[in-house]
Amino acid sequence: MASTLHQPSHPPHGGDEHVFRSTYPDVAPVSVAVHDTVLGPAAGYGDAVALIDGVTGARVSYARLDHDHRRIAAALAAAGVRKGDVLALHSPNSTVYPAVFHGATRAGASVTTVNSMATAEEFARQLQDCAARWIITVAALLDTARRAAELVPGVREIFVCDRAEGHTGVPAMLASTAPEPDAGIDPDHDIAVLPYSSGTTGTPKGVMLTHRSVATNLAQIRPLLPMKPGDRILAVLPFFHIYGLTCLMNAPLQSGATVVVLPRFELESFLAAIEKHRVTGLYMAPPIVLALAKQPAVERYDLSSLEYLYCGAAPLDARLAEACGARLGLPAVRQGYGMTELSPGAHIVPLAEPAPPPGTVGRLVPGTEMKLLSLDDPGRCAGPGEDGEIAIRGPQVMKGYLGRPEATAEMIDAEGWLRTGDVGRVDDGGWLFVVDRVKELIKYKGYQVAPAELEALLLSHEAIADAAVVGAYDEDAGTEIPHAFVVRRPGTEPLTATELQEWVAARVAPYKKVRRVSFVSGVPRAASGKILRRELRTAREPRRLGESTDREDGTP
Known part of the structure; x- marks a missing residue:
């Protein structure tokens, strides 16, 4: 099923232009809070395993995950977290991360995800920019979080995901008897997550993603990348990155799959986790693909449980994708395309597609339109076979950059088209190829x-x-x-x-x-x-x- 061309009723630039539109059935916008979207089905999965610690083997059931995120929400509300507050989640991947994230959103907070490798100064700039009032970190990163909080006014309290003297930890939160909060969330307008992105150029900016945009993008991705109970997904890419948050945390948990969690990429532990936990699906960035294609250590592990390979976050060379798949006895690594400002998905190579063209990043997800803006003529859009700057319109487009209306206006025009800064080309079958970047990132x-x-x-x-x-x-x-x-x-x-x-x-x-x-x-x-x-x-x-x-x- 390919993307097609149609003529919009109101061309953004005036005159004739090419607009590509997904031919998958439209997905209705999901006006539901993200925690209910992802964990609403959890009760039905009961004692099925939701999360496995890839290092220790500790397991969390769906019933436990649902219980824990509700208790965390109650404890945060009792501490004073209110709708509209910004809470900074500063942690590497762990089996606690999903409960903390969704507990915070259920309490009404907007979660700004923080890179666990950030320096205190970088962390402080993010805290100041989004006026965060609360931090949840881990004991190992507590010194960085404390120094960051000292550099900016307004942080009321620092919690920890584990235990640290003088700080309320998640174990204590789980014992809370406070009532579960009803934050009165408006999914269409309230911000669920506030990741930071540099956009097409410049310094990092807060990307306002509503509950509706995140929940809808999950619904857009699902027909092309279906997950189900029994699937085992290895989560080594960070949850604080929108790719990890969506594809490795929220999508599998919404679908009843099991997420095997690793805190960082180390080749031997990565391979051991695949073998031990019989992982079925890998979502990677190019350096991991390179390691799987070339590192001798791969031969020492049984990776026969793997059924498919995906890569995102950065462009992947078609030859490397083919080499990786061939070494593992699988089809070439498939790709997707998106960005933080798109919640993040716009294109995916469908899992069911038997022979996608080498190097493609996929077809448009449901309910999404694309133009390729001519690189030479600002008033013209490129057609099939021509290069142009990729512009996307759909319900997954961000609300805007926090506190930066000018930057938002530069990124999204009056008719909702978001300029990605990437240069793409579409073939006659509707497949997108990213060939260059306008942006400097x-x-x-x-x-x-x-x-x-x-x-x-x-x-x-x-x-x-x-x-x-x-x-x-x-x-x-x-x-x-x-x-x-x-x-x-x-x-x-x-x-x-x-x-x-x-x-x-x-x-x-x-x-x-x-x-x-x-x-x-x-x-x-x-x-x-x-x-x-x-x-x-x-x-x-x-x-x-x-x-x-x-x-x-x-x-x-």
Whole structure:
């Protein structure tokens, strides 16, 4: 079943244009709170296993998960959490995370998910931007959360998912006898989750996703990626990322599947979890696909339980997708396409499709429209076989960026079309191929890295006169890496690539580290002052002082 073309009644740009529309049956918008959407069916699954700790083997039943999230909601409400409050959830993946997330939304809070690798300063900027009043973290990250809370006003209390002296933990919350709250949630307008994204450019912004947009996107994804009781999904990609939150946590739990949870990616423990728990479905980022395709350790494990492989979060090379599938005796790794601002899904290669074209990111999910905006003529839309900037319209589109109406207006036009910043091409069968990016965002192992943020940091160094950061594909890492082009400031002490990398690493989360440095005589800029990043990406002349390519292993 392919995407088709239709003529909209009110073309956004005026005149004739191509609009692609999903031919899957439309999905009615789901105006239901996200906790009821995901855990509403939980009682019917009863003692079936909802979650397995992939390290310890501890199990949580659906009945227990339903009970626990309701008790957490009651305890949070008793502590003072009210509808409209923002609660920051700062934790790696665990079997407690789903109960905490849905307990917080049931209490009426908007949950802002925080990268567990964030520094205190990065965490504080997010807290301040969204005016968070509450934090839930884990004991191992408590020092970071405390330092972040000290840097901003307004945080009333820090809870923990486990136990820590002086802080209320989830075990104590589960013993609460407070009444379950009725927060009076309006699914169409109230914000369920507030992840942070850099959008097409710039520094991170709060993405307002309503209960309705998240719940509806789950309904849009389900026909193409059906899950069912008995399926076992391995959750190693982080729940704090919208891809992990939707595809690895909410979608399988809504469907009665079992989620095997790992706190981070380490190849041996990842492979062992697949073998021990008989995992049936993998949702990955490109570096994991690369490891499965090439690492010798794969041969030591029984991975025969796997039935399918998916990849998202960043582009995947078609040859690598084929190699990974072939090694595991499965079809090539399938892909999907979306972004945080789309809750996140817009395209998926359907699980039932026998032979999708190599490299495609899929077809439009139900109830979704797409245009390809011409790269040369702003008033024209590209048709099949032509390249254009991908624009999406549908019920999964975000409400907007928190406190940034101008940035929202730049991203979403008056008729609801969201400009993704990605360049795509659609073939005659309705399959989308992402071929380039208009936006400057770097995706390192699935994480978003904003060049502007790193450039601002680099320019604060006394020995740097100018700097630009671009994404450079690294074959060994299987992903883009941040590559800094740096102009030394005359008259300062000599600065080496290693020294600069270490200086940046001390000030940012690990995934944001600069992993390659080139010292140059000048940064190419347009007359307006805008950095000409394409020139940096395509430059072929040798750099004056060579390059450093320190890499970070761990969570993709």
